[in-house]
Amino acid sequence: MTNEKNMKKIAAEHAAKYVQDGMRIGLGTGSTAYYAILKIGEMVRGGLNIQAVATSEASERLAVEQGISLTPVQHMDRLDLTIDGADELDDRLRLIKGGGGALLREKITAYQSDRLVIVADEVKQVTQLGAFPLPVEIVPFAYEWTVQSLARLGCSVQIRRNLSEGFYVTDNGNYIADCKFQLITHPEELSMRLGSIPGVVEHGLFIGMADQAIIGCQDGTVRILHSGSSEAKNIFDS
Numbered sequence: 001m002t003n004e005k006n007m008k009k010i011a012a013e014h015a016a017k018y019v020q021d022g023m024r025i026g027l028g029t030g031s032t033a034y035y036a037i038l039k040i041g042e043m044v045r046g047g048l049n050i051q052a053v054a055t056s057e058a059s060e061r062l063a064v065e066q067g068i069s070l071t072p073v074q075h076m077d078r079l080d081l082t083i084d085g086a087d088e089l090d091d092r093l094r095l096i097k098g099g100g101g102a103l104l105r106e107k108i109t110a111y112q113s114d115r116l117v118i119v120a121d122e123v124k125q126v127t128q129l130g131a132f133p134l135p136v137e138i139v140p141f142a143y144e145w146t147v148q149s150l151a152r153l154g155c156s157v158q159i160r161r162n163l164s165e166g167f168y169v170t171d172n173g174n175y176i177a178d179c180k181f182q183l184i185t186h187p188e189e190l191s192m193r194l195g196s197i198p199g200v201v202e203h204g205l206f207i208g209m210a211d212q213a214i215i216g217c218q219d220g221t222v223r224i225l226h227s228g229s230s231e232a233k234n235i236f237d238s
Ligand SMILES: O=C(CO)[C@H](O)[C@H](O)COP(=O)(O)O
Pocket: 028, 029, 030, 031, 032, 033, 084, 085, 086, 087, 096, 097, 098, 099, 100, 101, 102, 103, 106
């Protein structure tokens, strides 16, 4: 039986194999993307030449520690590939992201990428999204009103707190509202409704963005899902 950490690691290390010399790479955030950054760092120290941007200050620090030099975004046009984690994904590669609070930079980076590869352990794959509370980044001004608007969509809302019990503040100076729906039956419609609330900066539904998901499984295999295809295959990584 492979434990959760190893499921994340095998998925992330498989994805790192897609990174090739000369590519422009987006580095994701979270405990699964962490392993991809470690692997890419190892490849860079071995001579791989890439340009990279990170989706959070935490991933920036990790990348630099690993010897991956980061390029300012204004010096990059499109990215070839971004490797990032997810909190939930369904068979159509619709995602909930933002558990680590980095959803805004992650979505901007994913949108700018020719290819978004999601890495996750198999617990994250669900038939319907919504068991994981949907993170929504909101501006601090009048956040109480924004919370009321979010609650009118049929969810219970909690402003995320940090360990010292103050509000968690994102890398962009905003708050995160974690929105618990029973289940999200129509993610596309919800995405549009969230986007129309003033005060919402961005939300963690990523729809039509992921090209591929690499899922690390308990039996030590990786399952690969492609957008637009219901076929999945499990393979032993070597
Ligand atoms: O969206 C994210 C951060 O904002 C992460 O990718 C997501 O929370 C998954 O994290 P982990 O790999 O630690 O489970």
